[in-house]
Amino acid sequence: MAGYTVIDFETTGLSPRYGDRIVEIGVVKVSHEGEVYDAWSTLVNPQRDVGASRIHGITAKDVLTAPTFDDVAPALLDAVAGRIVAAHNASFDMRFLAAELERVGYVVGERTPPSVCTMRWSGAFLPGSSRRLRDCCASAGIEIVGEHSALADAFATAQLLASYLDRCGGRPMWGDEISAARAFRWPAPRPAAHTLTYKVRADRQPERADGWLDRIVARMPRSADSRVDSYLAVLEMAMLDGYLSLHEQDQLVEAAQSSVLSRPQVLALHAEYLHAMAAVALEDGILTADERSELDRAAACLGLAQHDVDDALAGAAGDDGADGLVISGISLTVGDRVTFTGEMRMERSVWEARARAVGLQPAGLARSTKLLVAADPDSLSGKASKARSYGVPIVDEAAFAKLMDRLEASAD
Structure with missing residues (x-):
């Protein structure tokens, strides 16, 4: 393989199955030795509303004259062909990539394209870091300039991958992913109908307050199961405003199905998530009325009741931190x-x-x-x-x- 292609997408929502689309693409190449080079990005006209502008900072006006995904697909396929694709929470980006390619007539097949996930491997290189890109980068001493833009996040992910390669001494630990990438055949790009004109976003970044719930997410422990981490990463995106719309709930069902998680496992995850929130809220020994209100609202969003909040607070008050998430979704019974x-x-x-x-x-x-x-x-x-x-x-x-x-x- 020629090296790595790191990708990042900003999207209208959480699930391509429910009609969400890509609104921005960031691409950065990394050599096998960890050299970061050849970056490009473009806004993408999703041919629908742009979704959560408060998070990604992209407005309908920004994408009005941007190329469509069909326009960008040949350049994107050229960027990934013969290379190992990498991303942070790669399962999320690869689901969108496969869905967008299929939507414009490329045959990808039933299998999700293989990739290296820097979130999945962060535990091996960055002990103690949470799963979020910003926290992984902070642990590795990497600065993100312009978080939640596709190019900034792709560049940060590329630097994170480069740091992993450096710590591996040129011998990557993800041999299975490399073998899968070698065996995978991307569809051949169709000849472009016209010259692609990239459109980059205006020189501004999304302005989103780092609220109480967002700070709690930053403290969430990682799971030993990469499927659980992938689901939780989507859950955290959905919970940024402390509210799950019906549409977001449907998207989480799709994310759980993609991660092959059963309903009991998901409910157990939600209970452990609430416990972790309660533990962070009690770190200073005081539970404010606002914090209790946020916990009650979060519980309702997660399909839990107020007594679950009471149980979570009681449990959190009696332990030394929110580390139960490492065993989320796992239970043992006699005979196992x-x-x-x-x-x-x-x-x-x-x-x-x-x-x-x-x-x-x-x-x-x-x-x-x-x-x-x-x-x-x-x-x-x-x-x-x-x-x-x-x-x-x-x-x-x-x-x-x-x-x-x-x-x-x-x-x-």
């Missing part, structure tokens, strides 16, 4: 198979005995394994790599301890 890998803080034999005592079955990794407990969830061990290929969730020792506590409490 669990596997251990790596050097644990507690002897593996002790963990296995404790697991057997509540009816779990410690055994080697198989497709039927419910959970892999790893000393390091970002491990590149054979077990961890195989677990990812099987879709088996990977959690660390602390997260497994919490699951065990719950299981033991229910058995009493």
